[in-house]
Every structure is written in structure tokens, then in C-alpha cells.
Amino acid sequence: xxxxxxxxxxxxxxxxxxxxxxxxxxxxxxxxxxxxxxxxxxxxxxxxxxxxxxxxxxxxxxxxxxxxxxxxxxxxxxxxxxxxxxxxxxxxxxxxxxxxxxxxxxxxxxxxxxxxxxxxxxxxxxxxxxxxxxxxxxxxxxxxxxxxxxxxxxxxxxxxxxxxxxxxxxxxxxxxxxxxxxxxxxxxxxxxxxxxxxxxxxxxxxxxxxxxxxxxxxxxxxxxxxxxxxxxxxxxxxxxxxxxxxxxxxxxxxxxxxxxxxxxxxxxxxxxxxxxxxxxxxxxxxxxxxxxxxxxxxxxxxxxxxxxxxxxxxxxxxxxxxxxxxxxxxxxxxxxxxxxxxxxxxxxxxxxxxxxxxxxxxxxxxxxxxxxxxxxxxxxxxxxxxxxxxxxxxxxxxxxxxxxxxxxxxxxxxxxxxxxxxxxxxxxxxxxxxxxxxxxxxxxxxxxxxxxxxxxxxxxx
Amino acid sequence: xxxxxxxxxxxxxxxxxxxxxxxxxxxxxxxxxxxxxxxxxxxxxxxxxxxxxxxxxxxxxxxxxxxxxxxxxxxxxxxxxxxxxxxxxxxxxxxxxxxxxxxxxxxxxxxxxxxxxxxxxxxxxxxxxxxxxxxxxxxxxxxxxxxxxxxxxxxxxxxxxxxxxxxxxxxxxxxxxxxxxxxxxxxxxxxxxxxxxxxxxxxxxxxxxxxxxxxxxxxxxxxxxxxxxxxxxxxxxxxxxxxxxxxxxxxxxxxxxxxxxxxxxxxxxxxxxxxxxxxxxxxxxxxxxxxxxxxxxx
Numbered sequence: 001x002x003x004x005x006x007x008x009x010x011x012x013x014x015x016x017x018x019x020x021x022x023x024x025x026x027x028x029x030x031x032x033x034x035x036x037x038x039x040x041x042x043x044x045x046x047x048x049x050x051x052x053x054x055x056x057x058x059x060x061x062x063x064x065x066x067x068x069x070x071x072x073x074x075x076x077x078x079x080x081x082x083x084x085x086x087x088x089x090x091x092x093x094x095x096x097x098x099x100x101x102x103x104x105x106x107x108x109x110x111x112x113x114x115x116x117x118x119x120x121x122x123x124x125x126x127x128x129x130x131x132x133x134x135x136x137x138x139x140x141x142x143x144x145x146x147x148x149x150x151x152x153x154x155x156x157x158x159x160x161x162x163x164x165x166x167x168x169x170x171x172x173x174x175x176x177x178x179x180x181x182x183x184x185x186x187x188x189x190x191x192x193x194x195x196x197x198x199x200x201x202x203x204x205x206x207x208x209x210x211x212x213x214x215x216x217x218x219x220x221x222x223x224x225x226x227x228x229x230x231x232x233x234x235x236x237x238x239x240x241x242x243x244x245x246x247x248x249x250x251x252x253x254x255x256x257x258x259x260x261x262x263x264x265x266x267x268x269x270x271x272x273x274x275x276x277x278x279x280x281x282x283x284x285x286x287x288x289x290x291x292x293x294x295x296x297x298x299x300x301x302x303x304x305x306x307x308x309x310x311x312x313x314x315x316x317x318x319x320x321x322x323x324x325x326x327x328x329x330x331x332x333x334x335x336x337x338x339x340x341x342x343x344x345x346x347x348x349x350x351x352x353x354x355x356x357x358x359x360x361x362x363x364x365x366x367x368x369x370x371x372x373x374x375x376x377x378x379x380x381x382x383x384x385x386x387x388x389x390x391x392x393x394x395x396x397x398x399x400x401x402x403x404x405x406x407x408x409x410x411x412x413x414x415x416x417x418x419x420x421x422x423x424x425x426x427x428x429x430x431x432x433x434x435x436x437x438x439x440x441x442x443x444x445x446x447x448x449x450x451x452x453x454x455x456x457x458x459x460x461x
Numbered sequence: 462x463x464x465x466x467x468x469x470x471x472x473x474x475x476x477x478x479x480x481x482x483x484x485x486x487x488x489x490x491x492x493x494x495x496x497x498x499x500x501x502x503x504x505x506x507x508x509x510x511x512x513x514x515x516x517x518x519x520x521x522x523x524x525x526x527x528x529x530x531x532x533x534x535x536x537x538x539x540x541x542x543x544x545x546x547x548x549x550x551x552x553x554x555x556x557x558x559x560x561x562x563x564x565x566x567x568x569x570x571x572x573x574x575x576x577x578x579x580x581x582x583x584x585x586x587x588x589x590x591x592x593x594x595x596x597x598x599x600x601x602x603x604x605x606x607x608x609x610x611x612x613x614x615x616x617x618x619x620x621x622x623x624x625x626x627x628x629x630x631x632x633x634x635x636x637x638x639x640x641x642x643x644x645x646x647x648x649x650x651x652x653x654x655x656x657x658x659x660x661x662x663x664x665x666x667x668x669x670x671x672x673x674x675x676x677x678x679x680x681x682x683x684x685x686x687x688x689x690x691x692x693x694x695x696x697x698x699x700x701x702x703x704x705x706x707x708x709x710x711x712x713x714x715x716x717x718x719x720x721x722x723x724x725x726x727x728x729x730x731x732x733x734x735x736x737x738x739x740x741x742x743x744x745x746x747x748x749x750x751x752x753x754x755x756x757x758x759x
Binding site: 031032091092095096098100101102104106107109110111113114115117118120121122124125353355356357358359360363366367369370382383385386387389390391392393394395396397400407411414415416418419420422423424425426429430433 | 464465466467468469470471474475478498500501502503504505506507508510511512513514515517518521522524525526528529532533594596600601602603604605625626627628630631632633636637639720751752753756
């Protein structure tokens with residue numbers, strides 16, 4: 001055994017403790033870095049080379065403390081939370097089209113029938129007639145506004161679909177390039193821990209846009225698949241996620257809606273099947289189902305109102321103020337374009353005979369307000385609107401409840417991730433002292449070896 | 462949540478999430494107290510929103526019905542007044558008829574009396590043409606030409622004097638419920654005007670009005686019967702108006718239950734949340750302690 005061995009062991013130990021201190025320093029420096037996973041220097045003993053004592057210590061590697069299964073669950077939770085939050089924000093906006101404190105289609109409808117009551121009381125009064133026309137005008141305006149608000153919400157949602165798809169596509173490129181860097185580093189023996197953190201963060205951000213499934217490969221790269229199994233990133237190659245305008249007239253405002261999919265080499269879009277999950281999934285569901293559903297209900301209300309009122313107004317026995325059969329009261333094909341066709345208040349057919357002051361048909365109009373219509377599932381016009389309003393509220397409410405649930409799940413998973421990967425300053429400072437002491441001890445070892453050498457050389461003197 | 466390892470970020474995240482949640486609840490409670498409404502959006506109570514819509518509709522409809530009933534009451538009041546005066550006129554005509562039917566009077570005196578009867582007849586026709594807000598209360602509540610002709614119109618004939626609506630006007634007072642406000646004028650005043658006209662022409666001819674007393678009796682009965690009828694309608698409208706008032710009160714109180722905040726609850730909740738927020742923030746200040754406080758500075 002060489003007398004220089006303790007010197008060599010001391011040198012190795014100094015380097016190893018220094019390296020471990022460096023890792024601790026990196027952890028402390030990144031205590032607040034989002035997505036940072038704590039690292040640990042793996043100190044190992046250098047095995048003996050022909051003698052018993054061994055060659056000292058070294059850092060075998062720098063390990064990152066990550067639970068890959070937890071990461072997968074966090075990605076799924078991010079998708080769900082983003083979907084719930086997106087739905088909640090959208091539906092909260094949609095429900096403002098159905099205000100509960102008056103100023104809604106419902107109150108306009110009520111005022112229309114109150115005006116019909118006034119007409120039934122004073123069938124020949126031009127004031128009562130003009131008032132009915134004015135209330136009808138206000139009612140159609142409300143229907144058009146509400147329908148317009150839904151169409152605008154759908155248009156904005158479609159724009160967000162395009163924007164979100166573009167953002168997600170950017171992330172696919174980022175992940176593919178991180179794959180390239182990590183693979184290159186791995187070949188050189190570098191675990192590329194910080195690049196992996198960046199990639200985990202990118203994957204988690206991507207999961208907010210759409211539901212993903214990430215599979216790590218042997219070479220350190222990660223393949224990413226959409227919920228339907230379509231590959232988004234394979235190794236160093238990213239697919240192009242994009243949107244393409246669909247057929248005109250599909251939107252409530254008569255425009256086009258964009259489908260989400262993967263662009264092939266020729267730039268043509270291959271649609272992603274099923275619910276995409278995440279923000280995109282929530283946006284597409286709201287755009288293609290929820291908003292059109294509410295709009296269709298509003299149209300049902302508008303067309304039934306039009307047909308019922310026109311039926312009473314154009315009754316062959318009905319007579320207007322000039323003794324003529326009435327002409328159509330409302331015109332239009334739905335809530336979006338319903339208008340009052342009648343312009344002359346004298347044209348309202350309030351009578352069912354030519355007797356002056358007959359109010360029988362005005363009474364029929366008034367009674368319509370309380371009539372349960374089979375076409376509306378046995379609801380009155382007013383109650384049918386109440387149903388739409390209630391549905392819009394219930395959708396927003398359940399989306400908000402869902403957000404609370406998903407927030408709790410995400411919070412719990414974040415805490416679990418922190419429990420494994422998060423930096424604890426207490427731990428790091430303890431390690432700091434530990435490695436500092438180790439460094440001091442190694443230095444002392446060198447001092448002792450040095451004095452031993454001095455003693456040895458003193459023998460010669 | 463059971464965690465093996467608690468790091469600074471977990472503690473701070475838990476703190477910020479709690480503060481965030483409490484602040485959101487506080488903002489909501491604040492809004493409830495300041496607006497005094499708990500139903501601010503349909504999502505606050507989806508079923509309640511539909512109920513509020515219906516109750517608001519009921520209130521609007523009841524208000525409209527009550528307006529109609531108010532008008533109806535005015536019409537019936539005018540009818541009652543007119544019929545009362547008509548009864549007095551008939552009584553005066555009966556006196557004249559009784560006087561002139563006795564053998565003590567002369568044809569000249571009868572011709573003079575016919576002048577007074579003509580005035581009574583004119584008065585009766587005016588009463589029969591009574592208007593409320595320009596609408597003839599004995600003419601189907603129509604506007605336009607008066608339902609009864611004037612005595613001085615050329616070719617006046619009591620049997621064809623009425624040209625108004627023969628359809629009674631019915632006032633809506635609820636779902637499927639109506640009250641008939643008018644009886645066609647000829648049914649009310651027909652016999653009276655015919656009797657008065659007969660008395661007038663008989664007296665003008667200087668002859669004794671032998672049958673007029675009986676005719677006027679029958680006419681007076683018709684007027685009284687109609688007046689009793691009007692009284693019945695007034696009662697019905699008053700009952701319904703009182704009922705509408707009660708229904709309106711019920712709807713208003715139900716609506717208030719659905720959409721109004723209970724201030725006591727809302728304010729105590731606000732205070733509770735404020736206390737919770739303060740406690741959470743105070744607990745946050747203790748988080749400033751760390752291992753650094755115990756390490757020697759080297």
C-alpha cells in the first residue's frame with residue numbers, strides 16, 4: 001500500500017463533496033423554479049484496487065427524484081382542470097345572455113302578454129294597440145339579442161379553438177426539439193435532468209390544451225399521443241396540429257367552424273376523432289353542442305311564438321279595426337331574425353266579429369300566455385324560456401362545481417409531486433452542512449497525509 | 462392528504478389557495494350583501510331562476526289583470542250611476558202618466574206634458590249613451606258613433622234607436638275567466654225608451670195615456686234588474702281584485718324567497734369569512750420561520 005493513497009483518497013473525497021455541494025446549491029437556487037425536480041448526488045465508494053481499504057468516494061451520478069406515474073396523473077389532471085375551467089368561463093359568459101334580474105326574453109314575453117291584456121280591455125284603443133306592437137318589437141329585439149349573444153360566444157369559441165391549436169402545435173415542436181437534445185445528452189452520459197424538467201413542464205402545459213398520453217422511450221425521448229391514439233410527437237418528429245375551416249353555414253352566425261386535426265404532408269387536415277379533452281375538448285363541446293343546443297331551444301321558442309300568435313292574428317274570423325282579416329304578426333325563421341311584420345296598429349285583429357269593441361280575439365292572444373303548448377313539451381311560452389334560462393344556469397353551475405373538484409385533485413397531485421420532487425430548504429441546508437463537514441474532513445485527511453509525508457521525509461534528514 | 466415530505470412550496474401553495482378561495486367567497490358574500498340579492502346569475506340557483514321567471518311573469522300578468530279590473534270597475538260605476546238616474550226619470554214619467562191619465566186634464570195640458578216627457582226621453586237617451594274614456598258603457602264598450610239615436614234625428618223610431626254592438630263585452634279577469642261588463646243597450650233601455658216614446662206621442666195627440674203606467678212599470682223593472690246585475694258584477698270584480706292582491710302578495714313573497722338575500726345570514730357569513738381570511742393570513746406570517754434562523758452565520 002502506497003503512502004500516497006490517503007492523499008489520493010482525500011483528493012477524491014474533496015471532489016466528491018464539492019460535487020455534492022454543487023448539486024445542493026443547484027437545488028437551493030431552484031427552490032422557486034416552477035417544474036424543477038430536486039436532484040441528489042449519488043455518493044458511492046470507489047472499490048479497492050488490490051488492497052483492502054478502497055480508493056475513496058465519488059459521485060456516481062446525479063439522480064432526479066421523479067415519480068413518472070405521478071407525472072402521468074398530473075398531466076391527466078391538468079387536462080381535466082383546464083377543460084373544467086374553460087367550460088366554466090364560457091358557460092358563465094353564456095348564462096349572462098339569460099339575466100335573472102329582468103331584461104330578458106322572459107320579461108319581454110311577460111310584458112307582451114300584459115299588453116295583450118290591456119288590448120283585451122280596450123280593443124279599439126290605438127294606444128293599447130301601439131303598445132302591443134312596441135312590446136312585440138321589444139320581445140323580438142330581446143330574442144335577436146340573446147340569439148346574437150350565443151352566436152358571438154360560438155364565434156369567439158371557434159377563434160379560441162384555432163388559437164389553442166396553434167399554441168399546442170408550438171409545444172409539440174418544443175417537445176420534439178427537447179427530445180433531440182435529451183437524446184444527444186444521454187448518448188454522452190449526461191442525464192440532462194434540467195432538460196427533462198423543461199420537457200415535463202412542456203408536456204404538462206400541452207396536457208392543458210388536450211388530453212395526452214406520453215410514453216418515455218429507451219433513448220430518453222418521449223412519444224406523445226392524443227386521447228384517440230393518434231401520434232403527436234414520435235422521437236424527434238412532431239406532427240403539425242392545426243385547424244381547417246369547415247362547411248359554410250355551420251356556425252350560428254352563418255360562418256364556418258374550424259375542425260381540429262393533424263396536417264398531412266400535403267397540408268390537408270386529418271381530423272382527430274372523439275373528444276380531445278383539455279381546453280380544446282371543452283371548447284369544441286361548447287361550440288358544437290352546448291351553445292347550438294341553447295340556440296336551438298331559443299329558436300323553438302321563437303318559431304312557436306310566431307306560429308301561435310300568427311295563428312290567432314290571421315284567424316279567418318278575426319277582424320282588425322277596419323273590419324279586415326288580420327295579416328301575419330311576426331315574420332322570420334328563428335330567434336335570430338324574428339321581426340314584427342305588422343306595422344299598423346289598426347291591423348291587429350282584436351275582434352272575432354265586426355261588432356264594434358269586440359275583444360274576443362285579443363282575449364285569445366292573452367290566453368296564449370297561459371296555454372301549455374304540446375310543441376314545447378306541455379310548457380307555456382314563458383315557462384319554456386324559464387327552462388332554457390335554468391338550463392344555462394345549471395350548465396354553468398355544474399361546470400363551476402367540476403372546477404372545484406378538479407382544483408382539489410390538482411392541488412393534491414401538486415402536493416404529492418412536491419413531496420417527491422420539491423425542494424425542501426431544511427433538507428438542503430442540512431445537506432449543505434453535511435457536505436461542508438465532509439469537505440473539511442477530506443481537507444484534514446490531506447493535511448494529515450502531508451504531515452505523515454513530512455515525518456517520513458524527516459527520517460531521511 | 463397524507464404526505465411523507467412537506468416542502469416550502471406545499472405550505473405556500475396551500476396558503477395561497479386558501480386565501481384565494483376565501484377571497485372569492487368573500488367577494489361573493491360582499492356582492493350578496495350590497496345587492497341584497499342571492500340570485501345574481503342563473504347558475505346561483507338554476508331551478509330558482511326558472512321559478513323567479515315564472516313568479517315575475519305572474520306578477521306582471523296580475524298587474525295587467527288588475528289594471529283591466531280597475532277599468533271594469535269604473536265602467537260598472539258609470540252604469541250604476543246612469544241606471545240610478547234612469548230610474549228617477551222613469552218615476553217622473555210615471556207621475557206624469559198617472560196625472561194625465563185622469564179624466565180631469567185637458568188635451569192642451571197633455572200636449573204641454575208631452576214636452577216634459579220629451580225632455581225625459583232626451584235625458585234617457587243621453588244616459589243610454591253614457592261614456593267612460595270615450596267608450597259607450599251601454600254599447601258594448603265600443604268607441605265611435607253613439608249607440609242610441611237622438612230624439613230629434615229625422616225618422617226617430619224607438620224600436621230601431623239602438624245601433625250599437627249586440628255582443629256583450631267580456632273582461633278577462635284570469636286564466637279562462639271573464640266577467641261580462643255590458644248588456645247590449647237595447648236590452649237595457651229598449652222597453653224604457655219605447656214606453657217613454659209611446660207616452661210622449663200619446664200625450665202629444667192629446668189622448669189619455671192609459672197603458673203607459675203599466676208600460677213604465679215594466680220598463681222600470683228592467684232598469685232595476687239591470688242595476689242589480691251591475692251590482693253583482695261589481696262584487697265579482699271586487700272579489701277578484703282582492704284575490705289578485707293576495708296572489709300578487711304571495712308571488713312577491715315567493716319571489717323574494719327565491720332571489721332576495723337573507724341579510725342576517727349574508728352579513729354573518731361575511732363576518733365569518735373575514736375572520737377566516739384574517740386567521741389564514743395570520744397563520745401565513747408564522748411561515749417566515751425557517752432553518753436559516755437557527756444556522757450560525759459564518
